Amino acid sequence: MGVISKKKVFYLALIAFTIMVTINYSDKILMTAEVFKRNVEIEKIEKQGYKSYSALDGAFRFSLPSGWNAWEQDFSGGEVVYHLYFISPNKRIHGFIQAWKMEKSLKEFIEDSEKSPVDSEGYESYSKQEVIINEMKGFLVQYERPNNKGVLYKSYDCLLENDDGIIYRACFSMQKKHWKNYNTIIFNKIIKSFKVK
Numbered sequence: 061m062g063v064i065s066k067k068k069v070f071y072l073a074l075i076a077f078t079i080m081v082t083i084n085y086s087d088k089i090l091m092t093a094e095v096f097k098r099n100v101e102i103e104k105i106e107k108q109g110y111k112s113y114s115a116l117d118g119a120f121r122f123s124l125p126s127g128w129n130a131w132e133q134d135f136s137g138g139e140v141v142y143h144l145y146f147i148s149p150n151k152r153i154h155g156f157i158q159a160w161k162m163e164k165s166l167k168e169f170i171e172d173s174e175k176s177p178v179d180s181e182g183y184e185s186y187s188k189q190e191v192i193i194n195e196m197k198g199f200l201v202q203y204e205r206p207n208n209k210g211v212l213y214k215s216y217d218c219l220l221e222n223d224d225g226i227i228y229r230a231c232f233s234m235q236k237k238h239w240k241n242y243n244t245i246i247f248n249k250i251i252k253s254f255k256v257k
Contacts, residue, residue: 110253113157115142120159120228123253125246128153141226153243155215155232166221170199182206193251196220196228204236212236216244218251228254 110123113130120142124130130146142159162169170188184204191200198220206212215233222228232247 110249113144115144116159116226119224119257120226121253121255122157122230122250124157124250152234152238153232154234155230158229158231160227160229161225162227166198166219166227169227170201170219184212191218191220193218193220194254194256196222196254196256198228214239216247218247220251220254222256224256226256228256230254 109126111126112121112123114121124146125148127149128146129149130144133143133145135141135143139160139162140158141161142157144157145154146156147154160169164172182205184206186201186203188199188201191198198218201217201219202215203217204212204214212235213233214236215231217231218229220228230247230251232243232250234243
């Protein structure tokens with residue numbers, strides 16, 4: 061049996077020490093990398109430009125990130141008097157901005173939606189809270205629900221009521237696996253851009 065040199069012992073000890081440090085601190089290293097990545101994403105969100113939109117003969121204004129694709133869709137003859145569909149460049153975030161002219165109040169509309177078997181079926185999670193944005197009262201509804209192919213989507217839906225009898229709505233959806241909490245920064249910025257004359 062040969063004698064192990066001091067140099068080999070040193071390298072073996074160094075390797076063992078490195079492995080132990082990596083095992084003990086790997087979670088912290090990964091967390092630090094994740095925090096750094098999240099901060100870079102938040103900085104991108106804060107710096108992006110926004111494009112202004114006008115609807116209902118200029119009575120309703122809002123902004124969306126300038127890089128997002130958006131187009132109006134016509135829902136003539138119904139309660140939806142304005143509908144703008146949007147999608148982010150990476151096609152992960154999609155949703156719409158709407159204006160509804162309704163006979164019932166927003167609270168009644170939400171309650172009826174919650175009672176409807178079509179709207180209340182299949183939720184993985186559901187929460188609702190009252191909000192006030194730009195002097196308009198409303199609700200922020202967050203939910204998770206699978207689509208018809210079983211893919212789980214998370215949605216962030218804000219509905220606001222003005223004294224003009226119109227309900228203003230912004231809905232954002234994306235697959236749950238792509239959802240990051242910092243997405244709400246951009247969603248809230250869009251909702252806070254709602255201006256009604």
